[in-house]
Amino acid sequence: MTARADHLVGVLGGMGPAATADFYARLIQHTPASRDQEHLRVVIWADPTVPDRVSAVLEGTDGPYPAMLAGARRLCELGVTVAAMPCNTAHVFLPRLVADTGLPFVDMIEETVGALTRAGTAPRAVGLLGTRGIVHSRLYQDRLRAAGIRPVEPGPEVQAEVDAAIRAVKRGELATAGDHAVAAVRRLAGGTVDAVVLACTELPVALRDSDRAGLPLLVDPTEQLAVAVVTTCLGAEAHRAG
Amino acid sequence: MTARADHLVGVLGGMGPAATADFYARLIQHTPASRDQEHLRVVIWADPTVPDRVSAVLEGTDGPYPAMLAGARRLCELGVTVAAMPCNTAHVFLPRLVADTGLPFVDMIEETVGALTRAGTAPRAVGLLGTRGIVHSRLYQDRLRAAGIRPVEPGPEVQAEVDAAIRAVKRGELATAGDHAVAAVRRLAGGTVDAVVLACTELPVALRDSDRAGLPLLVDPTEQLAVAVVTTCLGAEAHRAG
Numbered sequence: 001m002t003a004r005a006d007h008l009v010g011v012l013g014g015m016g017p018a019a020t021a022d023f024y025a026r027l028i029q030h031t032p033a034s035r036d037q038e039h040l041r042v043v044i045w046a047d048p049t050v051p052d053r054v055s056a057v058l059e060g061t062d063g064p065y066p067a068m069l070a071g072a073r074r075l076c077e078l079g080v081t082v083a084a085m086p087c088n089t090a091h092v093f094l095p096r097l098v099a100d101t102g103l104p105f106v107d108m109i110e111e112t113v114g115a116l117t118r119a120g121t122a123p124r125a126v127g128l129l130g131t132r133g134i135v136h137s138r139l140y141q142d143r144l145r146a147a148g149i150r151p152v153e154p155g156p157e158v159q160a161e162v163d164a165a166i167r168a169v170k171r172g173e174l175a176t177a178g179d180h181a182v183a184a185v186r187r188l189a190g191g192t193v194d195a196v197v198l199a200c201t202e203l204p205v206a207l208r209d210s211d212r213a214g215l216p217l218l219v220d221p222t223e224q225l226a227v228a229v230v231t232t233c234l235g236a237e238a239h240r241a242g
Numbered sequence: 243m244t245a246r247a248d249h250l251v252g253v254l255g256g257m258g259p260a261a262t263a264d265f266y267a268r269l270i271q272h273t274p275a276s277r278d279q280e281h282l283r284v285v286i287w288a289d290p291t292v293p294d295r296v297s298a299v300l301e302g303t304d305g306p307y308p309a310m311l312a313g314a315r316r317l318c319e320l321g322v323t324v325a326a327m328p329c330n331t332a333h334v335f336l337p338r339l340v341a342d343t344g345l346p347f348v349d350m351i352e353e354t355v356g357a358l359t360r361a362g363t364a365p366r367a368v369g370l371l372g373t374r375g376i377v378h379s380r381l382y383q384d385r386l387r388a389a390g391i392r393p394v395e396p397g398p399e400v401q402a403e404v405d406a407a408i409r410a411v412k413r414g415e416l417a418t419a420g421d422h423a424v425a426a427v428r429r430l431a432g433g434t435v436d437a438v439v440l441a442c443t444e445l446p447v448a449l450r451d452s453d454r455a456g457l458p459l460l461v462d463p464t465e466q467l468a469v470a471v472v473t474t475c476l477g478a479e480a481h482r483a484g
Contacts, residue, residue, distance in 0.1 A: 005291050016278040017270045024286075025263045034413050036258040039290035043316075044266075048281035049247050074285075074320060171276050 002081060007040060007233040010080030010103065012071050014046035015053060015087035016170050019201030019222065022208075023086035026226035032234075040233055043078050045071040053089040057133035065093055072101045082106060082232050084225050086201045088140075089133040111228040112197060112221040113143040123194030125150040126219070129162050129184050130199030140199055158187045162200070169202040177206035182215070189216045197221065244323060249282060249475040252322030252345065254313050256288035257295060257329035258412050261443030261464065264450075265328035268468035274476075282475055285320050287313040295331040299375035307335055314343045324348060324474050326467055328443045330382075331375040353470040354439060354463040355385040365436035367392040368461070371404050371426055372441030382441055400429045404442070411444040419448035424457070431458045439463065 009027065013020030024044060033039045050071075051063040068090065075083060083103040085091065091109050098105055116122060126149050128140050135141075141151040154162060161184035168177035181203050185196055195217040198204050204220045212218070251269065255262030266286060275281045292309040310332065317325060325345045327333065333351050340347055358364060368391050370382050377383075383393040396404060403426035410419035423445050427438055437459040440446050446462045454460070 014278070014281070014283070017273075017281045017284070018267075021263060021267045021270055024266065024288075025260075028259045028263055029414060031259075033290075035409075036256070036290040036292075036412055037294075039256070039259045041256070041291060042259070042286070042288040044284070044286040044288070046266075046284040046286070048275075048278040049283060050278075052279075078316060167277075170278055172271060 004038070004040065004234060007081045008079055009040050009042045009229055009233065010075035010078065010083040011042065011044040011046075012068065012075060012083065012085040013044050014048040015050055015090050016202060017046055017048050018169055018172070018205050019086050020044060020046050022201065022205050023084070023222050023226060026223055027229060030226050030230045040230070043075065043080065045074055047071050053087065053092070054131045054133035057089060057092050057137055062093070064090070065096065068093055068097060069100055072097050072103055076101050076103055082229055084108070084229050086222055086225060088199045088201060088221060089131045089137070091139060092133065092137045106225060106228045106232060108221045108225040109139050109143060111224040112219060113140070113147055115224050116144075116149060116195070116219060117147045122147070123149060123217075125152055125193045127152045127154070127188040127191070127193040127196040127216075128199050129154055129158070129188060129196055129203060131166065132159060132163070134199050135159070140197060152188065152191055152193050154184070154188055158184050161187065162203070165206045166200055166202040169205050174206065174209065177202070178208075178210035181206035182210050185215050185218070195219050246280070246282065246476060249323045250321055251282050251284045251471055251475065252317035252320065252325040253284065253286040253288075254310065254317060254325065254327040255286050256290040257292055257332050258444060259288055259290050260411055260414070260447050261328050262286060262288050264443065264447050265326070265464050265468060268465055269471060272468050272472045282472070285317065285322065287316050289313050295329065295334070296373045296375035299331060299334050299379055304335070306332070307338065310335055310339060311342055314339050314345055318343050318345055324471055326350070326471050328464055328467060330441045330443060330463060331373045331379070333381060334375065334379045348467060348470045348474060350463045350467040351381050351385060353466040354461060355382070355389055357466050358386075358391060358437070358461060359389045364389070365391060365459075367394055367435045369394045369396070369430040369433070369435040369438040369458075370441055371396055371400070371430060371438055371445060373408065374401060374405070376441050377401070382439060394430065394433055394435050396426070396430055400426050403429065404445070407448045408442055408444040411447050416448065416451065419444070420450070420452035423448035424452050427457050427460070437461050
């Protein structure tokens with residue numbers, strides 16, 4: 001087992017920047033530590049100039065891949081022992097990144113679906129809020145179905161609210177983002193879902209200061225990824241609840 | 243002039259981790275951008291295992307320096323064009339780091355004192371709250387005096403509150419940290435100061451959710467560093483107010 005201080009967590013980030021900052025904050029929050037020296041060593045490669053992931057997934061092109069690969073190669077060269085990519089849509093390229101670099105990525109989608117099924121009573125129907133790219137990719141839907149959970153996709157009006165929330169986070173307009181994200185959750189939850197997956201890392205940022213009263217259970221992949229990375233690094237040591 | 247997308251901001255961080263996450267969030271917040279691709283490329287080397295800076299400064303040893311230098315060398319190799327180190331106490335080693343690596347660091351202390359003197363009416367007396375190391379180093383005091391501002395150092399009781407606030411941030415206990423930080427500001431402000439410099443990057447984190455009513459003007463070096471890095475990268479382009 002690698003000792004805590006020998007681990008180097010690599011973050012392939014910047015997609016987008018606020019989501020990467022959010023992920024790093026959760027990683028720190030979930031690491032049991034009483035002083036700096038007990039925290040994890042982390043290197044973050046945050047390149048927001050990576051071309052748009054959503055249009056690439058929708059059009060079936062690999063526009064963002066070369067920049068993502070370049071970033072992953074830098075993390076490799078730095079000696080990363082555990083890697084994370086806090087962007088759901090970018091996970092479409094994860095298998096290729098792993099094949100090309102061998103970086104030991106923790107898969108955010110796998111961790112999120114795993115957390116849902118590990119819960120005492122797994123939900124029967126789960127709503128999905130994310131970019132048009134992640135919805136189109138079916139990464140979440142296929143894994144949820146395989147776990148016996150029915151995925152509920154956003155309709156056009158919900159998707160428009162999600163898109164507006166994501167764009168607002170990237171502009172730094174968090175209050176506007178929160179309003180759109182809450183509207184998206186409410187509309188989707190109007191159906192019969194037991195929980196909603198915030199399947200774009202900008203959505204937890206959007207909802208950070210929002211009033212969640214009356215909203216269904218929100219499942220946050222950023223949180224699941226942070227917990228999984230800490231658990232991978234600390235092994236049997238328990239992680240601290242956030 | 244280097245174009246925005248050609249800059250690579252390097253952050254020598256992890257001293258401590260929460261302060262680094264705070265700095266990165268401010269950097270994003272101050273970057274005028276309407277989409278990911280307009281944000282700055284950033285690489286963060288966050289090594290919290292760097293030995294304690296405070297005891298090294300107090301004892302006149304260079305315990306943390308080799309680990310800091312190793313991190314700075316990695317940032318160099320990655321092609322960093324602008325560097326920042328969001329730790330006030332570590333600035334004692336900044337001249338040596340610059341001499342050994344040539345990394346173009348923005349000096350947080352210089353930026354903070356510069357911001358005070360650029361203000362319409364420069365304050366006459368400024369309180370200083372930071373680690374025992376930064377106070378002992380006189381880095382702030384000497385530059386404040388050179389700018390015609392009288393520095394007011396913390397007494398033993400104020401210093402004890404500061405130390406408790408910093409330790410609590412490093413443990414992730416932000417409410418406790420906030421109470422100690424507010425107490426430190428109030429005690430120091432009981433003297434005749436026009437402003438208080440939060441000269442440890444854990445202090446703005448401690449005060450993030452605190453009630454600041456009745457407190458004097460707080461000057462935040464993390465904020466000044468973030469603004470200065472954005473300004474350095476964007477040149478004449480105005481930065482967005484946070």
